[in-house]
Amino acid sequence: MFKSEKLALHLRQLIDSGQWKAHEKLPSLREQAQISGYSLITVLNAYQTLETQGIIYAKDKSGYYVNERSASQTLLNAGVHAAEHIQINSAVFHYLKNTQAAGFIPFGSAFPNPELLFNQKFMQLLAQHAKRKQSYLNNDNMPPGNLALRQMIASRYMMQGVQCNSDDIVITSGALNALNLALEALTKPSDVILLQETVFYGAWQAAERLGLQVVTIPDHSEFGLHIEAFEKALQQYPVKVCWLMLNTQNPLGYTVSNNIKKKIAALLEQYQVYLIEDDVYLELNYGGKKPLPMTYFDQHQRVLHCSTFSKSLGMGTRVGWIHARQFSDAIQHLQLMSTLSVSPLVQNALVDFLSQHHYEKHLRHLCLRLAQYKQVIYDYLKLHLPQQCKVDIYPSGYFLWIKLPEYCDSYHIYQTLLQHKISIAPSLLFRPKHSLQNCIRLNCSYELHTDIEQALQQLCRVIADNIAEKG
Amino acid sequence: MFKSEKLALHLRQLIDSGQWKAHEKLPSLREQAQISGYSLITVLNAYQTLETQGIIYAKDKSGYYVNERSASQTLLNAGVHAAEHIQINSAVFHYLKNTQAAGFIPFGSAFPNPELLFNQKFMQLLAQHAKRKQSYLNNDNMPPGNLALRQMIASRYMMQGVQCNSDDIVITSGALNALNLALEALTKPSDVILLQETVFYGAWQAAERLGLQVVTIPDHSEFGLHIEAFEKALQQYPVKVCWLMLNTQNPLGYTVSNNIKKKIAALLEQYQVYLIEDDVYLELNYGGKKPLPMTYFDQHQRVLHCSTFSKSLGMGTRVGWIHARQFSDAIQHLQLMSTLSVSPLVQNALVDFLSQHHYEKHLRHLCLRLAQYKQVIYDYLKLHLPQQCKVDIYPSGYFLWIKLPEYCDSYHIYQTLLQHKISIAPSLLFRPKHSLQNCIRLNCSYELHTDIEQALQQLCRVIADNIAEKG
Structure with missing residues (x-):
């Protein structure tokens, strides 16, 4: 970030937070230079940036003043947050510990029902490789990962019309590792990243770990x-950097239209x-047709697509993996410093499996079952939930979003439900700022x-x- | 770090770097407060710290002066280094890429000959578990990791006389992940850590990634x-935090005596x-008796022991794994934000294998072969290397350290050797500061x-x- 951007952001935070009111006069350039320790030129640049953005206005000879909050500012009511102050970790930690406890009904789990994921053929192939000395001695598991596997992943992108070759792909220890590596490769502490307002808590955790600042944008009721x-x-x-989930968004469930994806790319x-792009549910579309990743719309290598x-x-x-393209080397650097390699066996x-x-x-079978189980639970909830509740359902993934x-x-x-050995995912997990109290994410990958x-x-x-209690 | 410690460290760096000479007068307390922006009390505390350390001395009414460099300062000629400036990553990256290339003689490899590590029984057990649905559905792979495995690791500590129970252990994705997690849990950016002067490059990389400062201590020719x-x-x-390798030190090979370990603990x-404590070669002692980990000597829970x-x-x-004790929760937090779980299959x-x-x-067999192969290569080198060269050999591990x-x-x-498809590990990899030009680490886990x-x-x-060329 340039110095003037840093200063503009700082002043912006003072205005956003209400410390400076509409039509209040800002310190003169000279005063501001003294207060902030920046040069006059830097202060002037910062003021001009804020003026261009319509945050402040200049009066001839008199100086700069704070503008009325515009509609666009109200839209971004979230402002910028230092991720270090969010402290959702202990809530998330508590929650994750509970959802993994034995004997719990895992409505709160982030993972699909493992029974559905189990594939006899895959297990056989694993067992075959476990016994094959050669596949154990193979050194090809070091970053960027197994070449044949990278070729297969690349060809799956190509089938969707996305330019890709095996050198663009880096294999990672799961998607969470992929997303964290991508974010670490692209940012430095105190950089600003953009998140959707209601998101997978892992995004906030990653931002906190790397000392980033976060701007959020509100959800759109119709378009996601x-x-x-x-x-x-x-x-x-x-x-x-933006970290977005556009397909089967977690926790809300929507998939963004191609039209909006085009606009994002531009x-x-x-x-x-x-x-x-966090696209972990890529393959879980019931219609069988995968939604297009942002890499499809991106002509300028601005997208790092992560999946699993x-x-x-x-x-x-x-x-x-990460479709990392020009960042492949930077990400491999980080891997060599942290997790090193991914299981050669798997x-x-x-x-072979691919x-x-x-x-x-396997995917056809899996999606059929997910569609069926989710519909049954949805029907049950429509029948038995109090009428004030709404339930969002989409033709992909395995979550329902219940709005109380x-x-x-x-x-x-x-x-309360923990005492009955039932876990759910309460909405505050997905919104550390501007807390959302009244929603529930429900894992519906289980038969009734x-x-x-x-x-x-x-x-x-x-x-x-x-x-009844609160109403 | 307290403010006064920060200031003392900063002044210390000015003195270490020679910007302030012996007997030069330091700024007065008031001047220093103005220069540094700290309060008078903070400046006074910083000056007193430096005085106690013998770095500066006070003259009545006249102020503080820089002391002559004492023997102890010369001992620590290394000073403090911001890890961000080390830039060894591209050298290491280049080196790691070459050692893993197919068809190379891997004298430079950090890993023992995979042929020696291959164990038929372990492969059979892997294959059995790969086919067993239950071991796949088991959720016990989430942090802190499989309970039975943690119990086995704990009992291995107990057999050495180290207090340990399964709750103290956190399973990780290999040792590099363990060491990085431990360091991340214990530090904040700009904290000072201590390393040995000649070390595994991963320690410097981790310090760089976390924005830490590094103090190094010289190696001791007799005691390590x-x-x-x-x-x-x-x-x-x-x-x-200190990050030390005391058993089969990489790259030098020595194992520190129990007497010195006791002193370290105190x-x-x-x-x-x-x-x-980086103790990855724990099991590779030829005599069959494992050296004691620092946890054995540590009465105050100050040691996090990492192995693999x-x-x-x-x-x-x-x-x-990490023998993490009171830091187990903090480390699991970090895992839930990054790598999540470790292969349940493995x-x-x-x-079962344990x-x-x-x-x-397996270990008995492995160590016998390592001892034998290393001795044969050592004998070969003694016979064929120019007489100006020295080779260090110790009864553990699989490296020789050649001093030219x-x-x-x-x-x-x-x-030059890369052109002959032979890799070695040149010494500069192990000393990003005060570069060491003339040594080679040689992987000797191969039969002649x-x-x-x-x-x-x-x-x-x-x-x-x-x-001949340089001499």
């Missing part, structure tokens, strides 16, 4: 991503911003057996109690 | 670790410093077959040429 807010944010903040280029096999073949797989088994065309069959009346407290519901039905019954009862 | 320098460093610098407590199965069962294993197979007592047999005359350039030798003998012959020839 709020493209106007996105543009305003790029205009008004020195955003370096804005990335216009504002010279990079995009890390863990969401379709089991989290024990721990094999993800990489080799994946190569090349023998077992993967498509605004006065409800889903964290309280979460705590007796125990699941009893747990749903319990869930509906606890929700009804919460409504 | 220079305990006087160690104490002086803790006395004179605000060291927060100093850690006295100066309230934590130690991350990758150096004895193959790097594809990717299973390491963890399960390790449990509980069925295959591991000890000081005017030799092992990086040049490295580059024709191709290895030819490569050794070539190595001796290129070394002789270098000596």
Whole structure:
């Protein structure tokens, strides 16, 4: 970040936070230079940046004044947050510990039902490679990872019309590792990144770990991503990297249209911003047709697309990747400093599994079941939830998003259900700032057996109690 | 770090770097407060710290002056280095890429000969677990990792007389991941850590990644670790964490005596410093008796001991651990934000392998071969290397450390040998500061077959040429 950008951002924060009111006079250039320790030129540049953005206005000879909050500013009510102050980690830690506890009904789990991911053929291939000395001695598991596997991943991109070759791909220890490596390669501490307002908590955790600042944009009730807010944010903040989820967004579930994706790509280029695309549910579209990754629309190598096999073949797989292109070397550097290599056994088994065309069959079967189980649970909830509740359903993934009346407290519901050995994901996990209290993400990758039905019954009862209590 | 420690460190750097000479007068307290922006009290505390350390002295009413460099300061000639300026990454990256290239004689490799690590029984167990649905669905691979495996690791500590239970252990994706997690959990950017002068490059890389400052202590020609320098460093610098390798030190090979380990433990407590112990070659002692980890001598929970199965069962294993004790939660937090889980398959197979007592047999066999191969190569080198060269050999591990005359350039030798498809590890990799030009780390885990003998012959020839050229 340039010095003047840094100063503009700092002043912007004072205005956003209400410390400086509309029509209040800003310190003169000379005063500001003294206060901030920056040069006059830097201060002038910062003031002019804010003026261009419509945040302040100049009066002849009299100086600069704070503008009225415009509609666009209200749109970005979120402002910039230092990720270090979010402290969601202990809440998330507590939550993750509970969802993995034995004997719990895992409605709160982030992972699909492992029974559905289990594939006999894949296990056989793993076992074959485990016994094959050669696949064990092979050194090809070092970064960027197994060449044959990278070729297969590249050809899957090509089938979607995305330019890609094996050198563009870096294999990682799952998607979370992929996303963290991409973010670390693209940022320095105190850089500004942009997130959707309601997101996978891992994005905030990564930002916190790397000492970044975060701008968020609100969700759009119809289109998912709020493209106007996105543009305003790029205009008004020195955003370096966006981390977005555009397909089967976690936790909300929507998939952004190609039209909006095109607009995003154009804005990335216009504002010279990079995009890390979190696309872990890539293969979980019920219609069988994968949504297009942002790399399809990106003519200027501004997108790093991250995905994984863990969401379709089991989290024990721990094999993800980054379509990293010009950043491949930088990311391999980081890998050589941290996780080193990815299991050669699993990489080799994946190569066979993909090349023998077992993967498509597995995915068809998996998506059929996910669609069916989710619909059954959705129907159950429509019938048994209090009428004040709304449930969002989309034709992909395995989550439902339950919206309770605004006065409800889903964290309280979460705590009550823990006593019944049922986990859910309360909405505050997905919004550390501007807390969202009244929603629940529900993992629906389970068949409506007796125990699941009893747990749903319990869930509906606890929700009804919460409504009755608070309403 | 306290403000006064920060200031003292900054002034210390000015003195270390020679910007302030002996008997030069320091700015007055008031002047220093103005220059530095710190309060008078902070400046006074900083000056008093430096006075206690003998770096500066006070003259009545006249102020503070820089002292002559004492013997202890000369001992710590290294000073403090911001890890960000080291830039060894591209050298290391280049080196690692070459050592993994197909068809190269891997004298430069950090990993033992995979043929020696291959164990039929372990492969069978892996294959069995790969086919077992239950071991795939098991959720026990999430942090802190498989309970049974943690119990086995704990009992191995207990057998050495180290207090340990399964809750103290966190399973990681190999040792490099373990060491990085431990360092990240214990430090904040700009903290000072202490390293040995000649070390595994991964320590510097980790420090660079986390924005730390590094103090180094010189090696001791007889005892390996220079305990006087160690104490002086803790006395004179605000060291927060030490990262040391005391058993089969990489690259030098020595193992520190129990007597010195006791002294280290006492100093850690006295100066309230934590130690991350890198002990990856733990099991590779030829006598069969493992050296004691620092946790054995540590009465005050100041040691985090890191090790791995990758150096004895193959790097594809990717299973390491931290004896993390009170830091277990903090480290699991970091894992949940980054690598998440470790392969459940490998963890399960390790449990069986250990509980069925295959591991000890494997290690006995492995160490016998390592001892034998290293001795044969050592004897070859003694016979064929120019007489100006010295070779260090110790009864553990699989490296030899070759010392060429000081005017030799092992990086040049490295580059020449690459053209012959032979890799070596030149000494500059292990000393980014105060560069060490004239040594070579040689991986000796290979039997003296024709191709290895030819490569050794070539190595001796290129070394002789270098000596002739430069001498």
